[in-house]
Amino acid sequence: MTVPNTGRAPLRRAWRRLAWTLAALLAAAVGLGGVVVWQNTYALREQKVSLRHDGALLEGVLALPEQGEGPFGLVVFVHGDGPVDATHETFYRPLWESFARAGYASLSFSKPGVGGSEGDWLEQSMDDRAEETLAAVAWARGRPDIDGRRIGLWGASQAGWVLPKVAARDGRLQFVIAVSPAVNWLRxxxxxxxxxLGRDGASDQEKQAALRRRETVLGLLERDATFAQYRAAVGDADGMTAGxxxxxxxxxxxxxxxxxxxxxxxxxxxxLAGHDVNVDVADTEAVYRATLPRASLTTARYPDATHSLVDHDLESSAWRLAATAVIAPRRLYADGFLADQTRYIRDLNSFLGGR
Incomplete structure (x- = not known):
């Protein structure tokens, strides 16, 4: 006797299609996960390191090239503004890898009060930060896997007030890389x-009001006003804290x-970046050219980059920026930037006869 069709066969086919769809999605997810893992895997050997400076413990990372015993050249990282940890939330790793390709290790310590480092970075002056960097260089010169003759500095933004201080005091440094540095704090x-304000479309009235507020703040700074006096004069603290x-x-x-x-x-x-709203790159370049010997200065410009050397269009899209940071972090940086960092170190090392 033939059993009548009760709809089970179409149901089984539907379940099979669903199963295949789920399997395909799972495979895609696994594949994407593999890509993410691969893209976030760097040709480096990272070591946790520590340094005691001025009575406080600083914790950091020494990123060595993937192969070899050294001694390696070294790039010491000097952070910009803010509570920056040793990896800058992994933002430094593509740079460390680019230097490793040139045979250089990278050294970065978390700021005081960040990532296990003791202290409070808000209590530091630029001189304090320079002393801290000099201590890191001295610490590195004592290691057998580091070539003390081939140590340079890399720093961004606020580091522009630290790098020259360190280089002025340590004539043995092989090089300095200054990314988006300013010259004068007030300018x-x-x-x-x-x-x-211009980027955000502020009116002339809004700009004038902001400049008047700024003049009030500058007057308070000249008088070494307390935070309480600042609050009394300005009113809304606008995110300002006592620290x-x-x-x-x-x-x-x-x-x-x-x-x-x-x-x-x-x-x-x-x-220098072409879309820098933090630093007047024309002013910076003019001062550097007027102050430094022509033979010692090399300038690299990235017209499509922002202050952080991220592509301007990418940084303007929150979802693209987040996706790139996860899926392809090396592509966060402007085209050519990472390769140019490698090339500069290699060319300098070759020019100096591999010192």
Missing amino acids: QGRYNLLAE RWGFITRNHRADATGDLAAMRGTPLLLV
């Missing part, structure tokens, strides 16, 4: 204020010109 602040106000009062007179002049010809790569 940089005014430029940044107006650039952000941040203290940091600004210690550092608002910073100007790199004198330290740049004292560097005595240390080779320097100046990296």
Whole structure:
């Protein structure tokens, strides 16, 4: 007797299609996961390291090339503003890999109060930060896997007030790479204020109001006003904290010109972005060219990059920026930037006869 069709066969076919769809999605997810893991795997050997400086313990990372025993050249990282950990939330790793390709290790310590380091970075002056960097260089020169003759500095943004101080005091440094540095704290602040207002479409009235508020703040800084006095004069703190106000009062007179002049010809790569609303790159380049010997200065420009050397269009899209950071972190940086970092170190090393 033939059993009548009760709809089970179409149901089985539907379940099979669903199963195949789920399997395909799972395979895609596994494949994407593999891509993510691969893209976030770097040709490096990372070691956790620590340094005791000025009575406080600093914790960091020494990233060695994947192969070899050394001694390797070394790039010591100097952070920009903010609570930055040793890896800059992994943002540094593509750079470490680019230097490893040139046979150089990278060394980075978390700022005081960040990532296991003791202290409070907001209590530091630019001189304090320079002392900390000099201590890191001295620590590295004591290691058998580091070539003390081939140590250089890499720093971004606020590091522009630290790098020249260190290079002026340590004539043995092989090079300095300054990414998006400012020269004068107060000029940089005014430029940044107006650039952000212009980007956001502020009216002339809004710009004038912001400049008046700025003049009030500058007057308070000149008088070494307390945070309470700042609050009384300005009213809305606009995100300002007592710690941040203290940091600004210690550092608002910073100007790199004198330290740049004292560097005595240390080779320097100046990296400038075309969409920098934080730093007036024209002012920076003019001062660097007027102050440093022509033979020691190399300039690299990235017209499509922002202050952080990320592609401007990419940084303008939150979802693209987040996706790229996860799926292809090396592509966060502007085209050519990572390769140019490798090339600069290789060419400099070749020019100096592999010292």
